[in-house]
Amino acid sequence: MQKYLLNEDTEFITLGQLLKELGIIPTGGAAKWFLAENPVKIDGEFDDRRGRKLYRSMTIEIEEGLVIEIN
Numbered sequence: 001m002q003k004y005l006l007n008e009d010t011e012f013i014t015l016g017q018l019l020k021e022l023g024i025i026p027t028g029g030a031a032k033w034f035l036a037e038n039p040v041k042i043d044g045e046f047d048d049r050r051g052r053k054l055y056r057s058m059t060i061e062i063e064e065g066l067v068i069e070i071n
Contacts, residue, residue, distance in 0.1 A: 001067045006056055013070070015040070015060070016050035024062065038063055 004022070006013060013021075016031035025034050031050035039046055041061040042054070054060065060068045 001069055003069050003071050005071050012053040012055050014050065015042070015047070015052040015054060018054060018060070018068070018070075019050075019062075022068070 004018065016028050019025045019031055019034060020028050025031055035048040035050055040048065042052060043058055054070050056070050058070045062068065
């Protein structure tokens with residue numbers, strides 16, 4: 001499991017921003033296309049909204065075996 005440390009001043013990060021910061025997509029605009037082709041689970045439920053807000057203690061599963069925990 002990979003951990004992502006959320007900035008202390010920030011309450012949340014969007015799914016599109018997270019994908020970009022982790023280097024999974026090259027730009028924020030690519031999130032729409034990535035999410036259309038790759039199933040993503042947030043706390044065990046499928047979600048394809050690039051603007052989905054991710055808060056501390058949430059778990060994101062991307063592709064085969066890539067699991068990210070927001071801290």
